[in-house]
Amino acid sequence: MTFPPDYPKSMPIVHFQSKIFHPLIDSRTGQLKLERDFGEWNFGKNWLIQVLLYLKKIFHLEKYFSLDSQRENAQDKKAFDLY
Numbered sequence: 001m002t003f004p005p006d007y008p009k010s011m012p013i014v015h016f017q018s019k020i021f022h023p024l025i026d027s028r029t030g031q032l033k034l035e036r037d038f039g040e041w042n043f044g045k046n047w048l049i050q051v052l053l054y055l056k057k058i059f060h061l062e063k064y065f066s067l068d069s070q071r072e073n074a075q076d077k078k079a080f081d082l083y
Contacts, residue, residue, distance in 0.1 A: 008047070018030075023064075023079045027078070033073075037050075065083045
């Protein structure tokens with residue numbers, strides 16, 4: 001995780017060091033698409049614990065693989081198509 005200098009006013013960035021094949025993770029950069037659940041980061045409403053829970057959800061809940069059947073929500077289109 002990378003925290004911008006003005007965190008918690010700005011959204012943290014989550015990168016995976018190892019390759020992970022998932023519709024919400026860019027296969028080239030390893031960056032997780034947090035916007036799927038957070039949209040716009042709201043200071044005082046969004047917290048790091050929510051990001052950690054989101055990390056857990058993307059690997060355990062089907063709706064985070066299927067992305068509600070909306071391909072445009074995928075960070076990795078190939079992973080979405082294969083799912």
